Amino acid sequence: MDTTLLLVGAALVVLSILMTPLSSRLGMPVLLLFLGVGMLAGEDGPGGIQFDDIDTAFIVANLALAVILLDGGMRTRVESFRVGLRPALLLASVGVVVTAVVCGVFAAWLLDLPLLMGLLIGAIISSTDAAAVFSLLNGRGLQINERVEATLEIESGSNDPMAIFLTLLLIELILNADNSSWLSGLSMLLQQFGFGALAGLGGGVLIAMLANRVQLMEPMYPLLIMAMGISLFSATNLLGGSGFLAIYVMGVVLASRGLRRLPSILQVHDGLAWLAQLSLFLLLGLLVSPGQLLATAPAALLIAGVLIFLARPLSTLISLAPFGFSRREHLFIGWVGLRGAVPIVLALFPLMAGISGSATIFQITFMVVLVSLVLQGSTLAPLARKLRLEVPRGQALRTTIPLLHPAVGEHELLLVAMKGERWIEPTPLIDIPLPEGCWPAAVFRDGEMIPARRGVDVQQRDVVAVMAPVSRSADIEQILGRREPPEHLSDRRFFGEFTLNGTTTLEDIRAVYGVAVDRFPPSYSLSDCFAKARRGHPVIGDRIDLGKLMLVVRALEGDQVTKVGLKLQRAD
Numbered sequence: 257m258d259t260t261l262l263l264v265g266a267a268l269v270v271l272s273i274l275m276t277p278l279s280s281r282l283g284m285p286v287l288l289l290f291l292g293v294g295m296l297a298g299e300d301g302p303g304g305i306q307f308d309d310i311d312t313a314f315i316v317a318n319l320a321l322a323v324i325l326l327d328g329g330m331r332t333r334v335e336s337f338r339v340g341l342r343p344a345l346l347l348a349s350v351g352v353v354v355t356a357v358v359c360g361v362f363a364a365w366l367l368d369l370p371l372l373m374g375l376l377i378g379a380i381i382s383s384t385d386a387a388a389v390f391s392l393l394n395g396r397g398l399q400i401n402e403r404v405e406a407t408l409e410i411e412s413g414s415n416d417p418m419a420i421f422l423t424l425l426l427i428e429l430i431l432n433a434d435n436s437s438w439l440s441g442l443s444m445l446l447q448q449f450g451f452g453a454l455a456g457l458g459g460g461v462l463i464a465m466l467a468n469r470v471q472l473m474e475p476m477y478p479l480l481i482m483a484m485g486i487s488l489f490s491a492t493n494l495l496g497g498s499g500f501l502a503i504y505v506m507g508v509v510l511a512s513r514g515l516r517r518l519p520s521i522l523q524v525h526d527g528l529a530w531l532a533q534l535s536l537f538l539l540l541g542l543l544v545s546p547g548q549l550l551a552t553a554p555a556a557l558l559i560a561g562v563l564i565f566l567a568r569p570l571s572t573l574i575s576l577a578p579f580g581f582s583r584r585e586h587l588f589i590g591w592v593g594l595r596g597a598v599p600i601v602l603a604l605f606p607l608m609a610g611i612s613g614s615a616t617i618f619q620i621t622f623m624v625v626l627v628s629l630v631l632q633g634s635t636l637a638p639l640a641r642k643l644r645l646e647v648p649r650g651q652a653l654r655t656t657i658p659l660l661h662p663a664v665g666e667h668e669l670l671l672v673a674m675k676g677e678r679w680i681e682p683t684p685l686i687d688i689p690l691p692e693g694c695w696p697a698a699v700f701r702d703g704e705m706i707p708a709r710r711g712v713d714v715q716q717r718d719v720v721a722v723m724a725p726v727s728r729s730a731d732i733e734q735i736l737g738r739r740e741p742p743e744h745l746s747d748r749r750f751f752g753e754f755t756l757n758g759t760t761t762l763e764d765i766r767a768v769y770g771v772a773v774d775r776f777p778p779s780y781s782l783s784d785c786f787a788k789a790r791r792g793h794p795v796i797g798d799r800i801d802l803g804k805l806m807l808v809v810r811a812l813e814g815d816q817v818t819k820v821g822l823k824l825q826r827a828d
Contacts (some may be wrong), residue, residue: 264305268297272534280310285527287385287422287537287596291626292558294541307542310607316539319486320532322503324597326485327529329507330522332409338815339793340406343579347407347589348415353595355534358567363620369613373780376426377617380603381563383419384412384595388798393682400645402795404585408592416598417498421448423602427609438824446495451497459488463506464513464588477517478524481510512791518726533597540600544622552616556623564632568593578640580791582798584643585751591639595628606708648750666726672736674718682713693732694724750797750822751808758783758817771802782807783817 272293279286293654297303307313356378364374399405421444449556463484485503493499511518522676549556569590576586603621640646655671685696685708696708700719706712714720722732756765762785763778776785786794786809794817798809804824811819 257648259367260466262358264297264303265792268293268538269534272538277407280394285594285596285629287420287533288629288633289628290534290537291541291629294531294538295544295546296541297538298542300546305542307539310543310604313539313543314601314608314634317536317597317604318499320487320536321416321500321597321601322750323482323488323525323532324529325500326489326507327522327525328409328412329504330511332508332511333406334512335604336406336409338406339403339795340408340410343576343581344407344414344644346575346578347411349418352382352415352418352422352576354571354574355460355563355567356419358561358570359563361601365554366555366558372426372430373613376423376430376606376611377559377620378567379419379422379426380605380617380621381559381595382422383416383595383597383598384593385598399647400588400640401585401647401797402707403581403790403793403798404588404645407589414501414504414519417448417452417501417600419602420498420500421445423605426495427611430611431609436456444644447496448498449501451495452492452499453505455488455495455497455526456493456502457509459484459502460506460509461513463488464515465512467510468514468516472518473523474520478521481521482525482528514727516665532649534546536597536601540597540622544803548615548621549619552619553623556620559620560624560627560631562592564591564628568695578791580789584645588639588643588645591632592636593628594632594636595625599625622816645797648808667723670722670724670727670732671700672720672722672732674714674716674720679714679716682715685712686710688714688735690722690735691724691728694722694732697721697723700716751810752806752823754822755810756782756820756822758820760820763804765802769805773802775800782820786817786820787815 272290275289275293276286279289284516295301297305297484299306310465354373359379359381360375361371362374363369363377364371367374369377387444401600417497425444466484467480470480472480480657485506488506489499489503491499492700493774517519572586572590576589581589599621603614603618606617611617659667659669685699688696690696699706699712699714700721701717708721720736722736725734759781761779761781762773762776765772766778772796776788778787785800785807786798788800789800793815794812796809796812800807806823808821808823809817809819810821812815
């Protein structure tokens with residue numbers, strides 16, 4: 257192997273990593289920076305590297321997407337399915353089809369192409385990359401409400417198979433346009449989704465059982481999960497199913513079945529996922545020639561405009577209509593249709609199939625992705641704040657340290673930083689009601705360790721070490737401390753001046769505050785009102801405007817609202 261090639265590749269990776277801080281400063285997805293580095297290193301840039309190996313790019317792209325989807329699946333919270341599963345599945349199916357049809361018809365008319373060729377372009381650019389959205393929002397310190405977050409989170413892992421299916425079906429129809437192609441396409445759809453889902457469920461259960469029983473060196477567990485995930489991905493593809501869906505579902509199953517050493521596994525997989533994204537976008541940047549993009553730029557910009565301003569909002573409106581999404585949530589999800597790696601990878605399919613005009617399709621797709629990353633990526637964070645979809649963070653500032661000894665079992669050491677006003681005054685450590693089975697080990701203050709014993713106080717800026725079962729981490733977060741929110745997300749500013757029980761009725765509010773509500777019957781409790789307004793699935797931060805008053809969901813137990821903030825609104 258040419259050592260020069262290794263040197264150049266390593267140098268590009270180092271440069272890309274060093275440029276990642278620019279992402280949050282410039283307010284753009286980090287993936288755009290990786291693409292930029294690849295394009296600058298390419299044949300039209302200062303680097304002058306000539307790369308046109310489509311087969312290699314295709315293999316690397318598929319492997320990278322498999323790694324990214326496995327990591328995303330293992331980070332998907334199963335509890336988010338309560339509010340996000342059904343709308344996400346409609347977005348991933350009906351939404352993708354609507355987007356493909358609208359963009360495809362427009363592309364066929366604009367470029368004077370056969371309808372099937374236009375629809376092929378629409379199918380290629382129909383898949384979103386919500387993973388890029390969350391990396392951008394998290395980089396800017398934002399947390400959006402659970403309904404929107406869960407919907408986008410699940411959509412990102414489940415919409416790729418539909419886009420892949422449409423692309424493969426249209427390629428087959430273009431190469432072999434007969435009636436049997438439609439029947440084979442329907443069979444492909446059922447096979448891709450059905451077998452992909454079954455393989456992911458079955459494979460996830462079996463892999464979890466194996467990983468929880470086998471005794472290995474600690475660094476081997478993340479590698480085992482990754483290797484078995486890629487094996488499942490490849491086997492599913494060989495058998496005609498959707499490997500992408502299978503490996504995503506496998507990740508969700510692993511996370512939901514109490515996988516041993518999950519925190520340490522996720523730490524390793526996080527690095528592998530970033531390496532996969534970096535390598536993929538560098539390679540795609542090398543593959544494209546910026547000079548050739550200029551020829552298709554006008555058409556690509558128009559197609560991108562139809563995609564962003566018409567197709568995605570329309571697909572969102574249709575897909576989310578049966579659910580209790582507010583107008584602000586509709587608008588945000590409609591704008592969040594950020595395009596990323598998948599459309600560019602799908603644009604390689606026509607090139608490999610030898611379809612006439614496939615180079616133009618690749619260039620248009622690449623340009624559409626660039627426009628989406630720049631326009632939508634740079635405006636997501638301000639839009640989330642403008643639409644009031646940001647909610648106070650409920651996470652504690654903590655570090656998890658796995659305890660790597662067989663005798664320890666499923667326990668870990670948590671280091672939790674004491675933040676917030678509640679810790680300004682010293683509090684006896686013994687008075688903190690930790691969950692059953694959790695014990696304080698020590699308190700760290702100004703670099704000194706104080707053993708946990710009677711008489712020790714905890715105060716602001718301390719770090720408390722707690723021994724706890726893995727299943728109790730979330731409970732400890734709720735007890736010991738949360739991130740200090742910005743002023744506009746403080747309890748009083750966000751939730752209001754008063755707190756009411758969810759059982760409080762509208763008649764009670766009318767009697768106390770003199771506000772009559774025509775939208776709901778007077779006998780309705782506040783919990784009933786939110787359940788009605790949000791089709792049974794309210795989330796923290798949901799609001800109901802009563803004119804002089806604003807009701808804000810403050811606490812939940814499942815789908816039941818238990819606490820409601822009441823804000824007094826000033827008259828204009």
